[in-house]
Amino acid sequence: MVHASKTVSDVIQAHFEGLTRAERQLAESLLENYPVSGLGSITTVADNAGVSTPTVARMVQKLGYKGYPEFQAHLHQELEATISNPIAKHDRWAANAPNQHILNRFADAVMANLRSSLGELKTATFDDAARMLGDRKRSLYFVGGRITGALAEYFFTHMQVIRPKTTLMTSNASAWPQHVLNMQPGDVVIIFDIRRYEADLTTLAKVARQNGVEIIVFTDQWTSPVAQHARHCFKLHIEAPSAWDSSVVTLFVVEALIEAVQSASWDETRERMNTLEDLFEQSRLFRKPR
Structure with missing residues (x-):
């Protein structure tokens, strides 16, 4: 199971030493133009890395994802997060804001950021x-x-x-x-x-x-x-x-x-x-x- 706070890049790097030679080749290809390099079809990703489609499937499961769709969904979420403008970020927080004072909400977020970092x-x-x-x-x-x-x-x-x-x-x-x-x-x-x-x-x-x-x-x-x-x-x-x-x-x-x-x-x-x-x-x- 993949830890929610970790990016796909973090997960790949954490598992890199345990990958086979072909899987390392795939990992390096994914990290080279991350995260865009992982947004194509499984066949496209395999071709770009010069490995087989089964290699892609095996590696994403070795990383802790249920399959390629879940792996790619995480990449899409990261991409959406990185390109969000201030208005989009405000709307996302406003929709999910806990019912408490902004000082407490900010303190909770900052402390969570500090612990994770x-x-x-x-x-x-x-x-x-x-x-x-x-x-x-x-x-x-x-x-x-x-x-x-x-x-x-x-x-x-x-x-x-x-x-x-x-x-x-x-x-x-x-x-x-x-x-x-x-x-x-x-x-x-x-x-x-x-x-x-x-x-x-x-x-x-x-x-x-x-x-x-x-x-x-x-x-x-x-x-x-x-x-x-x-x-x-x-x-x-x-x-x-x-x-x-x-x-x-x-x-x-x-x-x-x-x-x-x-x-x-x-x-x-x-x-x-x-x-x-x-x-x-x-x-x-x-x-x-x-």
Whole structure:
């Protein structure tokens, strides 16, 4: 039986090591253009992967689905969820809203998102991402989309204090080539991309990766195409009883990474913070109590 909170991609990856050679070939074909690659007939999917139709039937049952129709139904549900606009999401939540205050409904949704996300997040992934972000030999570039750009800016603002060589890229794709020009192999681009995924961000990730740059992506449970090019992918649950997706869990992981990086290099970070406070004092940025 397939766990309801897991995507088909999650299920395939979880079972990958136990698949036969032909089934692995099929799995790789499905993940290459996910989820569209699995929306054709069973014969079409088999032909595209270069395997037999019985191989498809066996693999979907091995994954825990009753058959190909159920497997494909899950893919359709995921596709519908990823392309939903704010109006459609609002209508879906309004129709199923529990009879309680919005504060309680939001709290329940956020807590469920946090539990699911932490249950799926590997500490090794978190630790390696923190190590990369703290490596001062690497330059860091932060970028997000129309909504997630605010998360990228928040992350950048803190990392800028902790360490040098940090850059905030605008959401305007026309400005990206100049940044890519300055990127060196081993540098890191931190990308925020949630449904409805922005094609320009995938293009940026692909070009940067081709130039030896590492990618860290923060996305949702359905997974941005950017993940195909990423070294680390934080798949976080974002649904809320609203026309808008929730950024609470994403911000939680971002803040935990900020703390991990600054704690690992506290002596250098403290020195930078002291210098910054002196600059604030000179510029009289903050109002002092009388």
